[in-house]
Amino acid sequence: MISSDWGEKMIQIDDAGSGSLIGGTGIGILNTDNNRYYFRVVPLKYYQTDLFQKKAYQDYVVKIVQDAFREMNIDKTHQIEVCQGYMFDKLRVWLEQNNYQWKSTKIEGPLQIMVEESFNQYVIDLGLPPAFIKHARFAFGFHRLLKWVFADFDNRKKLCKTQWKSWQKWSNTKKNIYLNTLTQPDYCLKCGKKIKPPSEVITIEYVTNKPTTLNLHKNCYKGKLNSTEKIPISCQ
Numbered sequence: 001m002i003s004s005d006w007g008e009k010m011i012q013i014d015d016a017g018s019g020s021l022i023g024g025t026g027i028g029i030l031n032t033d034n035n036r037y038y039f040r041v042v043p044l045k046y047y048q049t050d051l052f053q054k055k056a057y058q059d060y061v062v063k064i065v066q067d068a069f070r071e072m073n074i075d076k077t078h079q080i081e082v083c084q085g086y087m088f089d090k091l092r093v094w095l096e097q098n099n100y101q102w103k104s105t106k107i108e109g110p111l112q113i114m115v116e117e118s119f120n121q122y123v124i125d126l127g128l129p130p131a132f133i134k135h136a137r138f139a140f141g142f143h144r145l146l147k148w149v150f151a152d153f154d155n156r157k158k159l160c161k162t163q164w165k166s167w168q169k170w171s172n173t174k175k176n177i178y179l180n181t182l183t184q185p186d187y188c189l190k191c192g193k194k195i196k197p198p199s200e201v202i203t204i205e206y207v208t209n210k211p212t213t214l215n216l217h218k219n220c221y222k223g224k225l226n227s228t229e230k231i232p233i234s235c236q
């Protein structure tokens with residue numbers, strides 16, 4: 001059955017943030033007939049425990065959609081479009097077994113934007129500075145988010161998809177942490193505010209996919225220093 005047969009009015013289901021190191025994964029459901037919208041997040045524990053290896057996040061997606069259908073009065077007379085991603089593998093099975101009228105497709109238009117905005121707001125609520133994600137392409141790039149995590153590691157590691165292989169590969173990266181004098185304007189990745197030069201800062205340097213430097217207000221850093229000055233760190 002092709003899209004035009006279904007007309008304009010349908011239920012669409014999409015996700016956002018499955019590739020974001022920070023936060024769980026957002027699931028959005030839209031009834032294009034009345035513009036009712038439902039958004040919920042697959043919790044972080046599905047990415048931080050052995051639930052991850054069991055892909056239990058896919059079961060949780062089914063639960064979210066069941067709750068949404070109940071709340072939005074969606075039944076078997078509705079046409080349902082589901083995003084093609086792996087997040088919905090078990091949802092597709094459930095829809096089929098329960099005789100819903102559904103198909104997999106690429107979700108475009110309002111829902112895609114709504115789910116992305118909902119997910120952005122969710123990670124902002126977790127503490128990510130709005131400017132960090134709103135004015136950047138590839139805002140949710142792994143190493144970009146890892147840099148923000150490294151600025152306050154003990155607190156922010158709790159917000160990460162720690163069962164990812166990439167987390168296990170990079171999260172223990174050695175860092176040089178030292179007192180420094182800032183000569184260029186920068187943003188403190190701890191408090192999100194400007195740092196005006198010249199000022200004393202704590203500089204954190206490390207090498208992951210590339211050498212990276214971040215600066216914090218001296219008073220924003222509570223941990224230890226592990227070197228007294230800039231020392232070169234070699235690429236592995």
Ligand SMILES: [Zn+2]
Pocket residue numbers: 188189190191192193216217220
């Ligand atoms: Zn600061």
